[in-house]
Amino acid sequence: MAHHHHGHDHAHHHHGPPADGNFGPAFAWGIGLNLLFVAGEAAGGLWANSSALLSDAGHNLSDVLSLALAWGATLLAKRRATERYTYGYKGATIQAALLNAALLYLALGFILWDIIDHIRHPAPVNGTVVMGLAGLGILINGFTAWLFRRGQQGDVNVRGAYLHMLTDMLVSVGVVVGGALVYFTGWLWLDPVISCLILAVVGVGSWGLLRETVQLGLQAAPADIDVAAVRRWLLARPGVSSVHDLHIWPLSTQDTALTAHLVRPGGQNGNLFLRELQHDLLHEFNISHCTVQLEDDLPLMGAHGCCDQQVA
Template identity: 90%
Template sequence: MAHDHHDHSHHHHHGPPADGNFSQAFKWGIVLNLVFVAGEAAGGFWANSSALLSDAGHNLSDVLSLALAWGAALLAQRQAAERYTYGYKGATIQAALLNAALLYLALGFILWDTIDHLRNPAPVNGTVVMGLAGLGIIVNGFTAWLFRHGQKGDVNVRGAYLHMLTDMLVSVGVVVGGALVYFTGWHWLDPAISFVILAVIAVSSWSLLRETVQLGLQAAPAAIEVAAVRRFLLSRPGVTGVHDLHIWPLSTQDTALTAHLVRPGGQNGNVFLRELQHDLLHEFNISHCTVQLEDDLPLMGAHGCCDQQVA
């Protein structure tokens, strides 16, 4: 006869929280970038620079990304409800997906505008371009610095960090482009540099897009090797088989696991589960686990969903 033991870990292990310590970082990042976007867009129109306009468009998408990430982080702090039994942690994944979609949509519009400028080149005020892009290096560099400590703990914070760091590097490129236009008079260099900027943004954002899509599909987090977790479970005392192992993200920070363990004649089930919960958290950063112990034959669900048992 199979014995069912369900253990729900509530010792959540996080990187630095997106709210709390990073609340001020989000505020400063949003305010500084909004002011800079307004100035950069005005300067781009005045200087007739597609490179500045493309950079301003991307910075505007960064403001929206920061706002969405911050809002999702605040929503994730809410307590679980009767219908939302896992709480609202999944909002961070939805925000990351939406941010990725908005980013590439903005890139499409900017690309269209850049092509038009390349077809119809016009004089560019290189001095204004260099001045505003130089200011962008300061604004984006400072904003990236605000998120430097949390960029390894949460994909939302890492996204903010990488966006700002990328923008700082792009601004360096715009300064160089403005200098080239100023000294050579080759106005076609401005839209050409804009193409380079768009390519840099698209390439640098691809890994984030891929990761957020994987999170949205409830794939096991990239940092966790499922085969290693299976081997770990099989190595536990008395365990002879593992099946129905599932690992998925509850949010951009929290990971859940469910598994059936075949443990014939297992004794001290509660002690076993408590130690297992502790080790899963510290070995794999899996903060929420539900484990079912079985004496012998695996219990199959109504739809025959058991995966192949590994003995």
């Protein structure tokens, strides 16, 4: 018989931020400030004859889109499950995180293309306006990244928004530093070199986000959960002689599910055992949604069994 448990009552014990963590104000501030900044950059770019500012305005507009995407996913994840979407809409956070990771690398490619274009076709610009707007960008993007700092360790969807803002802040730092060095030295080649170095740092630093979101999309066990350790822990439960068909996968960027068959010959107090199992899985491994089937003896495997045969 299958026994299903969902750890709603213990959500406050999650290692990351709570599942109902309210990032709405952070998203609202981030989107509002960046929209104002995009308008300012576009106007400044036209006035200062700076294609760099215009392209950066386009890039920042894509960041507004990614913030809206992440926010929409967090709101969608809170909707109740339906007869068709039996797990609810929590998976939207994984899809949004994956799309945002891809958008981040597209943005890096766009900036690199713009740098190459400026090397090939240099044009005089109003350096004071460019550095001034870039300095404003450091403040706005730095503040927005700071708003997401709390959740970025526990939620890959929030981390995607955090890295987008951090990337923009670092690019703006590069613009200011490069502009100042070019102003004082006259070495025009410094600006693209500094920009390329920053892009390389961001690209390498963001690779982990892309890799993790792809893994979550493929329903791999979350990186912070050791499946072998979970299997050993289950085998050590009272009366359990074997574990098979153990599956651990992410329901969202915060919620993890587990299904398993436990062979427990002549097991007594099955309900009490399962209740304690649910509690301990949440506190030991942050697995909030578990479905466990208790069996008296090892069943037939393979074509006559349940799923994949796994070594106990």
